[in-house]
Amino acid sequence: MQKSTENGDSSSAEHFTDKSWSLAADGAELRFPTEDCFGVYLEIQRYEGDTRDGQFHGEGVASYEGRHLYKGMFSKGFMEGLGVLECANRHKYEGEFVRNTPMGQGAFTWPDGSAYTGEVHSGKRHGTGTYTCPKQDVSYTGQWHQGKKHGKGTMFFNNEKSSWYKGDWVMNSREGSGERRYRSGDTYSGGWKNNTRHGEGTMIWVSPGQRYVGKWEHGVQHGLGKHIWILKNSSGTHYFQSPHYIGNFFKGQRHGQGSFYYAGGAIYKGGWRNNMKHGQGKFTTKDGRILEVEFVDDKVATARSADGLTVSEGGLFVGDDMAVNIEYLLEKIPERNHKTELRHVKSVVWRHRTELRLIYGFYCRLGRSPDDSLLMSRLQFWRLLKDCSIHAHELTLTQIDSFIGGEASVAEIHSPFTTVHLRELLSCLVVVAYYIYHEDMMSQRHLLASCFSKLLTDDILPNARKVKGFLFRQPEFAVEALKYTERCWEVFETFCGVYMPHRDDRIMTFRHLMLMFKHLRLLDDQLTSTRLMKIITAERVDPPCVGLEITFLEFFEVLVGCAEVKCLQVSETPEEDQVLLRSDNKSTDNLPEETDDVNGHSQLTGKVTSENVETGEMKGQDEHISPPAEHEARLHEDVHSKRKSQTHLLLQFQLFLEHHLFPADALYK
16 A cells, blocks of 8 residues: 655654653753752852842852852742753753742753753643754644653644644654644644554545545554545546545555445455455446456456356456446335336336437536546536426435435535446436336336336436536536535535534535525625525526525535626626526537437537526527528627636636635634
């Protein structure tokens, strides 16, 4: 496994520092006049200063045997109050004394230039204070106990303060909970024991782009954990899915039972040895087929499908990606009908395979640069469902998320960053179809297939690719706007926790969204509560219900809509921008898609435009044929108008986020 080359757990700087403290302070704390740094009894050779009743009292200077010197206050013969004690070996203490003992606030300095300033008890660093060692570029600020770093404290390992540890200490050792940043930029946050990573913790390696969350023992991954390889595209943003491993580790390596999730969608669950797949396991291909496999040192020994056929190693990663998994629904019908129902559902998929692939590919491209991985995100999945008005069937997107959540964690079910493969989309549509139409189709012989077919013919095929809403209607705008997704997701998560603290998943309602705008003081003469309500309900086909739960897509699109209203001054033509629900077709052309028809011929499926937020319309390519010169001029004008409109909209959105939402959120926190 990846390990930091700069863990600092046994660095020479720390050893030198600890040794210096031991020599200068831990074993040689200053107690005068009874002991010097080596425990020898000292006698006063000379005193100059105030006396009372034959005793040193007031301000004075005392010279001790061995050329030690004290300047400061005395009381009844004792060093008492503020003073400076200089040893012959160039050790020095300046601060408060109580009956000959450094006690209270003070400062130690040592011959090597290291120093301590802070609380002192019985001649030792005790309480809160700061130690610096210029020669080793080391400093520590925090709690002390009997001369040892103990309690909470922060240690820096270089002058630039780019390498540090913040957390718990036990008698000079990092122990408990703490965060470590290394010179490389790598970070670790979690448990520590005897100066090494130990217990639960998270390590992030910046340069390789990896993250581990899980158990540690003696500085390495050991026990149950999750290791993620973070992939980025050319724009620097993260792909929606990165390969990751969840399972057992042994002395820093994948070892034991574990699952590996590939970026392409394949999954291996089974045995591991020394970082390699080894032993029996199950391999789920990207098309949903489940294979019984045996690995030997990362090589496939045997692989058999459910029907007993042998599969080659290369065959694990290829195949039909439209296999549906509806085991959950099959439990709702008699077992004797399972095979027949599944066969007829697959028949519906096969019958509409071309259209379904086109729809999936279209939504994968929404808001994406051309080099992005063409896997559908949940954000795009939600947009597909809303375009097809699935929410009009008394189903919210959050309910649909719960239906298809499966084994996903609570955090993943409603996350906009999770991926939806084609087979998962198809499986979801079958489930959604059952919940919408099963009561109407009870008389049909093949219930699941009938429901699925009705959903496709009535809802999906007529409406898909007619993009609605505020976010995706302008492609270039969507690409730039989605760069704010992570930041806006943080705001969304924050207020989900505020308004629904009893829920583990991240959910809020429209009412909560309106409260958020009120609490953040985002409403004004332009963005009134009435206008906000119109934006929120722009896509609702039924009477508005502010108690409905919403997903992050609905939250994000409301932000886009509000930006147009609240930040009108950005536009050069404000009178055109005052229309909340735009009707300018030239500014809402969506992505043309190059596809193959059933006969294998290349065809252009047409441009998707939104007449306004609520409706969409497919424009055919041969709807109107203009003369070449007129067509070219009109095309140039359209492109210029669209780019200008998208630039204005993006500036409005950026202004709303950077100058209104984000500052208000920071102030609220």
